[in-house]
Amino acid sequence: MHVPDGFINAPVSVAAAVVATGAVAVSLRGARRELDERTAPLAGLVAAFIFAVQMLNFPVAAGTSGHLLGGALAAILVGPFTGVLCVSVVLLMQGILFADGGLTALGVNITVMGAVTVVVAYALFRGLLRVLPGTRRSVTAAAFAGALLSVPAAAAAFTLIYAVGGTTQVPIGKVFTAMVGVHVLIGIGEALITAATVGAVIAVRPDLVHGARGLTAPLKLRVGGEFVDAPAAAVRPVAARSAKRVWAVGLAAALVLAGLVSSFASSSPDGLEKVAADQGIDAKADQYEHATADSPLADYAVKDVGNESLSVGLAGVIGVGATVAVGSGVFWIARRRRTDEPAPAPAPSTTAV
Template identity: 80%
Template sequence: MHVPDGFIDAPVSIAAGVAAAGAVAVSLRGARRELDERTAPLAGLVAAFIFAVQMLNFPVAAGTSGHLLGGALAAILVGPYTGVLCVSVVLLMQGILFADGGLTALGVNITVMGVVTVVIAYAIFRGLVKVLPTGRASVTTAAFVGALLSVPGAAAAFTAIYAVGGTTDIPVAKVFTAMVGVHVLIGIGEAVITAATVGAVLAVRPDLVHGARGLATPLKLRVDGELVDAPTAAPAPVAARSTKPVWITGLVTALVLAGVVSYYASASPDGLEKVAADKGIDAHVEEHASANSPVADYSVKGVGDARLSGGLAGIIGVGVTVVVGTGIFWVVRRRRAEDLTATSAAVPTA
């Protein structure tokens, strides 16, 4: 659903850019509360993993494909504020390096693919987790539903932006019907990928899933024939488990997906591209400012073999995204540590 330059006029693109910048600023502050010594490096990995999986377009209908948006996955794994930042990093790398998603439309893309998907998915996820029985199955189910609904929600958000600032005179009702219709199907793929990934992390390290924190089932005791919660004992101190195995496994998986599996992805246009071509939304599309990038269109210029060219581009993308993302999240984490140090220093001792 990467919106290219020329779909949305300049005033609305600027307004969306301002809104996206505000959302990123709020998320930077909110991420300070979510990131700790475990999740800071994993957040960069989540961004790289989303980048890799977005290269795996899957068929959803005749001549149409879809790909992961990633907002739901990021929000559930590392938190909603950090999730917005993860998707924003991915979109920034894709726009600058790979000419995927217009640079003047970056604000639109962050708003639609980052902010809207995270807000919808995480709100639904938290609501379902509260009403479903406590357990890993409920977390996975809630992740599935949140991811499923976030995609048509993002399609509806794009339609709303198009209604205000679209550069073509296409009836909004037709755009809405086409966009939401195809993205409901794409949402199924999004839900399967999100639930599978969240379930896999839950199986090995449930403590690393932000959305699963605090979901331990209380011990029950039978008193006078009734089940009551047992008194909560202070947990015994345990040594912090290293996140290195998870980080290495996740990075290798992302590299394999982007460097090898992406070659077998569907070549059909994605949902937005298909709707734009069918309805005429792309009549004023503009050439991307990064069209001459060495890795534009996810292929390395000068490498004649298509498989090798695409694989190298994917590996480069994963590497750059994990480095940039991890750097940003470590800075945010450091700011949190500085804030905590300043707060503790300001508290007078008895």
């Protein structure tokens, strides 16, 4: 659902950029509370994983494909504020390096694919956990539902923005029906990917899943034939090694998906591209050339590499590496700013002398 240049007029694009800037600023402050020594490295990995999976377009209807948006997945794994930042980093890297999503439409994309998906998915996720049993299966089921709803919600948000600032005159009712209809189907794929990923992480390290905190059972040791809670000093080294394994496995999976599996992705236009072509939304888009159209990685292919599969795979690997590096840097800075903040001064004593 990457909105290109030329779909939304300049005033509304500027307004969306202001909204997106505000969302990122608020998320930077909120992420300080969500990030710690465990989740800060994971957040950079989540951004890279979303980048990799977004390269895997899957067919949803005749001549139409879809891909992961990632807002729900990021919010549930690392928290809603950090989730907005994860998706924003991905969109920025895609726009600058791969000419995917217009740079003038970056604010629209962050608002729709980042803020809207995270808010809708996480609100439903938390609401469901209030009424479901406190189990890991409930977390996975709530993740599925939140991801499923987040995609058509993003499609509806785009339609609203287009109704206000679209560059062509088309029947908005038809655009809304087409956008939401096809993105309900895409949402099913989003939900399956999100639930599978969240479930896999919960199975090995539930304490690394922001949305599953409170479900973690303490580590047990057998002492004198009985199981007792392990002391914190014994848990920390085990947890640190386990977190490193999760990070390494996750990075390897992202590299394999982007470097190898991406070559088998559907070549059909995604939901927005299909609706835009059918409804005439893209009538003026050809007048705009992407600012980074000459990038050596434009269109997810390495320039001057003749073999298509190799070209796409190399571009994917470079993208994963760049995204994890930039994302990790952003989250390290956000967490460092938190740790550098002075502790609040103690309240003055009111004890009478």
